Structures are given as C-alpha cells and as structure tokens.
Amino acid sequence: MERTSLVPAGSRTIDSSVGFRAARRREALRAFMLAVPLLIFLAAAFIYPICKLLLSSVRSEEVSRALPNAALLLREWPGPPALPSPQVFEALAADLQTAQGEGSLAAAARRLNNYEPGFRTLLMKTVRQLPSASGLPPAEDLPRIDRRWGEVETWRLLKRAASPLTPDFLLTAIDRKVGPDGAVAPVEVSQKVYISAFLRTFAISGGVTLLCLILGYPVAYLLATLPARQSNLLMIFVIVPFWTSLLVRTTAWYVLLQPNGVVNSLLVGSGIVAEPVALMFNRTGVLIGMTHVLLPFMILANYAVMRGIPPVYGRAAISLGAHPAVAFLRVYVPQTMPGIGTGMFLVFVLALGYYITPALLGGAGDEMVSQIIALQMERQLNWGLAGALSVYLAAFTLVVYIVFNRLVGIDRLRLG
Template sequence: MPASVHANTTGLPRETAGRASYNKAQRRASVQALLLALPLIVFLLSTFIAPIAMLLARSVQNHEVAGSMPALTQALNAWDGRDIPGEPTFALLASGLKQAQESGQLGAVARRLNFAQPEFRSLLMRTARNIRGDVPKAWKPALIGIDERWNSPEVWRLLKRAAESPTPDYLLAAMDAQVTPQGAIASMPANASVYREAFVRTISISATVTLLCLVLGYPVAWLLANLPAKTGNRLMLFVIVPFWTSLLVRTTAWYVLLQPGGVINSVLSGLGLATHPVPLIFNRTGVLIGMTHVLLPYMILAIYSVMKSVSPVYVRAAKSLGAHPFTAFVRIYVPQTLPGIGAGCFLVFVLALGYYITPALLGGAGDEMISQLIAMQTNTQLNWGLAGALSAYLVIFTAIFYFLFNRIVGIDRLRFG
C-alpha cells in the first residue's frame, strides 16, 4: 500500500497538523483579543485599580516619623519600652526634630503623632522651637527642662508606635479600638466611639433604601412590562430621564422641596394637614427620600428586564385551573421575577453603601454614612491612613456581602438586562 494511502487511512499526520493549526489560530485570536482590550485594561489599572490599591495600602503604612527621622526610628526600635530612653536617643530626637523642621516635614510628623495623642503636636512644636540655640552638654535634661512630658515613658511608647511601619493602628481606630500603653487592644470609650456606629448606620440606611426601592419599583416595573409597547416605551422615559440629570442637581431639588418653607410643607399647610412645618430635611427621613429617588430607576430597570421575558401564559393557565388572580400572581408570576428582584436589590444596596452627596446635603448630625467620614478624614483631617482603613473595611464588607449573596441567590443566575 502506498505511503500516502496509509497516511490518509490512519489520519495521524493530517490530524496532528490540523490540531496544530487550530491551536495556532486560537493563540492568534487570543492575542488579538488581548491587544484590543489592552487600552481598556491599562486605563482601568491606572485610573481605578491603582488608586484604590494605594488608598487601601495607606491603612497600614506609617511613613511620617520613619521617613523624617530614620536614626531616631532605629533607636526606638531597639528600645525595650520600659523606662525612658538614654542620652543617645534624646540626642537623636533633637537632631531629628531639627532636620524635620528644616525639611518642612515637622508638620506632617506632628499631625501623625497628634492622631495618637491630641497634645503631641504642641509638644513637638514647642520642643523644636526651643532647640534652635546652642547645643547643650546633655540633651536628656535639656529636653526634659523644655517640657516635662519627655520624662514620661508613655510619651516615648507612643512615639515608638508611631515610628513602626506597617502598623495596625489605623485598622484598629477604624473599629473604635486602640493599643494601650501595655500593648493590649482595648475598645475606645463610649463617648469617643464613632466608626462602628457609622458602619451599622450605613448598612441600616442602605437596607432600608433597598426595601423602599423594591416596594415602589416592583409595581412600576410590572406596569411598564404589561402595558402596550407604545405606551410602555413612552412611560419608560420618566424612568430613564433621571440618568440624564446630575446627582447633585437632583439632591438639591429635594433640598428645596423638603425644607420647612419648601413646596411640600407649603402644600400641607395650604390643605390644612399640618399646622407647623413637618421636619423632612436634615434627618433620616430626608436621607431616605433622596436616596430612594436616586436609586429607584436601577431597581425598576433590573426588574423590568426580567418581567419582559415572563410569558403571560402561565398566569392565564393558573387562572383557568381555578386559581385566584392574587394567588396566581404571587405563586406563579412573582417567582419568575425573582432574578430581577435579586439583581435590583444587589445593585441598589451596593450603590447605597458608598453614597456621599445625598446624605451630606439632606441628612442631620446623626445620619453620617461611612463615606462622609472617609471624605472628612481625607479633606479635613488629612488622615489618609484612617481613611484607607475605613475604605478597606467598606471593601471587605462589600466583598463579604457579594459572597453571601452569591451563595444564597447566585449572582451568575441574575439578569441585569
């Protein structure tokens, strides 16, 4: 038998060549797809992933003292933390304060230490001002003479902790905890506890807004899905138009409507339903109204996209078999829309967790969400470490919620349109 016939009969050379050609084509297609997506990947890494990673890294970084006074940092790392350090460490403190002041970094060091103890900034500034003169024979008595607090081991322990990097201090502070001078972890006093209540408040407000959006959005989505196509498309414009309006503008509009002399209170007074202005703003009511209005379209669109694919045949069949219309709706129609309900609830809840503008404008003193506290730490307090720690906990909670929601409902089975 000729060799060519044998090769065609067994098919091995041709099969091997075909497989190699197929694999080569697959690799070429994968490379082309990667090259097409490469600009988007670079854009996301540089403008989204990298900034978030840098902010989260701030939650454990502690470079102010170590970067400004490296020699003092090494001496403090070797110090046992019992009694006050010796003369060499005092001398390094004096030289470090001089260098930090000359380089313009003393303000950052003082601000970082002031987070640990509010009086630390004045201590450093006063000490730095008084060591500009002649060099004394011994720095230890000289610095203690400038301020008696340098004779306290607790002050030096705080300075030692502030020089350590990475540090858990910011992560502990974000949970209203701190490290005691003895090295144990203790909760902050009740009058100084802020962030745990803020996290609970954020979750509570987000869950309430999600429930309100579901109650208000489900009937609207059902109406849009069951109206004639022409009428439904026209009414859908009222759901989509808010996306064309700035979030700040919509929130400001509610600010005008809800204030004591606003439209709503004027109407209530004109109808005789209220003898004095109803408090609708600068409280939880204003926050819930504003956030529900902003997030309601997400719930409607998520449920509507699933309702459009539900065939009315099943409900009609249930009615023809004797089921009450309400029973047919609850037991036949609603279960088929659960993917849309799950998608809408997940989307609204996650978006509500990070809301900032609406609670800031419509809420009161007891309605701060965690995003407002993060903004305050970055814009006012300039405490990027604590802001990073709060952001890290918010990201962790969102990831946990996603995992639990995926296990219970199944994100991969939800339809987002």
C-alpha cells in the same frame, strides 16, 4: 485513472484542527491587544489609587521618614517602665532639627497628633528651643523644655508611630486602640464614633433598599406586562434621571422639601397638616433623596428579569384553580428572585458609598461612613484612617455580595 491522495485522512484532520487553534489564538491575542490601552487606563486611574488607599490603612512612614535615627533606636527600646537611653534622646534632638530643615516634620507631627492631641505642639515647641543654650545633654534638656519628654507614655506612642507597619488605623476605625500593656481595648465612650457611623450607614442603606423595592417592583411589573410601544414610552421616564447630574437632583429635593417648599405648601394647603413638616436635615430627607436617585436601578434590574418570564405560567396556575393573587405570589414572584436580588444588591452597595445626598439633606445624626472618609482625606489629611474605613466598607460589600449570591443567585441573572 483516478488520482489517490498520498496524505492520510487522519493527518488532514490533525492539520486542520491545529490551524483552527492557531487562528483562535491569533484572534484572542488581537482582541487582548485592543483591550490593553483600556486595561492600562483602568490600572492607572482606578485600580492603583484604590490599592494605594487601602494599603495606607496599614502603612505609616511619616514618623520613620522624618526621625530615622530615633525610630531605629526605639526599636531596641524594651518599653515601659524605663525611659529610653540617652542615645535615643540625642538622636531625637538631631532628627528634629534635620526634619525641620527638610520640611518633613509637619507630616510626622500630624501623624503623632492622631495618637495624642497636643503631640504636634510638643514637637514644634521642642524644635523651636533646639539647640538649647543650657549646655545640658538632650536626655536632661528635652524634659526641661517640656515635662512630657520625661514621661514613658510619650516615648511609647512615639515608638508605635515610628513603626512603618501599624494596625492602629484598622483598630481606630472600629473604636479600638492598643493600651499601654499592648492589649487591644475599646476607646472611651466619648470617642466612640466609627462603629455607630457604620451601623447608621447600614441602616440608611437598608431602608433605601427596602423603599426602592416596594416602589420599583410594581413599576417594573407594569413595564414588563404592557405592550411594547407603551412600555418603551414609560421607560423613557425611568431613564431620564440618568441624564441629570446627581447634584442637580439632590438640590431639587433641597428646594422641594424645605419648610416653605412645594411639598409642605401642598400639605398645608390641602389641610393634611396644620404646619410645615420637618422633611430636611433629618433621616426623612436622606431616605427621600437617596430613594429617588437609586430607584431606576431597582426598576431596570427587575424589568430585565420580568420581561423574560412567559405569561403562560400565571394563566396556567389560574386555570388550575389558583386565585390570581396566589398565582402571582407563588408562581410569578419566585421567578423574579434573581431580579430582586440584583436590584437590592445594586441599590444597597451604591447607597453605602453615598456622600452628596446625606450631606445636603441630612442632619448631624445622619452622617454616613463615606462622609467621614471624605472628611479624613480633605480636612484631617488622615489618609491612614480613611483607608482603614474604606477597607471595612469594601470587605462588607464583598460579604453582602456573597450573601446575596448564595440566597438568590444574582450571577445567574437572566437577560432574555
């Protein structure tokens, strides 16, 4: 006699689906646990420093930390045209001496010097002459030490710098400032630096992107249409530059492009030019060096798409009467738009952050935003302005991604 199962078939199906989902959850948890060390490393070494730099564009705690009592009282000061109360003068005098003893005055003086050149000298001069032997109260003694303490503008700037959150760095990065009346206004023409630097950076990055597309598209097409053996051999020449240091490649161009270098020697020797051409310390050298470094990215992005395009489409267009050039432009090129968009996006974004090549091959009129950021961080120690410039650069990169994604759909890149 056959035995019949007492468990309904529907229950067995439910049990198996529940077990399958539990197994999938265990696999997902195991994969996540394996990735936790990498996530921690990325958060500690990459995400946290970048977020801290970006946050420094709106935070300014040097003055409030060094002069806490004066900063607290200045919040209640209504501002011009009247000077602060005598209590503010007394708090400032006491805070200056305390900050000098604790070693925090130098950072505050450097921060205030960003507002008004000479503010550091004012603070150091004042703290050296305190406490004064004149016996005068601080409200009278500080203006005696330096007349600027009797000017409302000095206290207005001190109040702005004492605020822990400030828009000043973001405004400075676009050549703007807050005037005495509290309105945002452009800075003087002689102080306009950053807008022109952004425009110059975008122009150089756009020029490099266009050159890489013009030079890289035919190479990618050649690699995609050649037999596999020949294509793999030529691909080695595209990949080899990745094995060489960026500094070494840029220095090599430094040797090649100098007035007595290889390039000028060939041009003069062949009679093309009568005297050496200026190929260094100008925009030409920057474009040549950056194009050479970034060209492989354009080639590889287009090659990844081109190798997946069947050649039968072009042959079909030609068999229907289209000229080969027309078939190439109207049938083949539209299919490569994801590769063109990806390559242009990669090259443009990488060019935005270039520092070494413009510094070595460019001139005074080729300074890019990345060089200004490095200058503010390493020499000026103005991390707030460096963070503000980084914020705008990151925001523009995001805008570029959205535009490229809308136009050519770079997120739908075909890899096979």
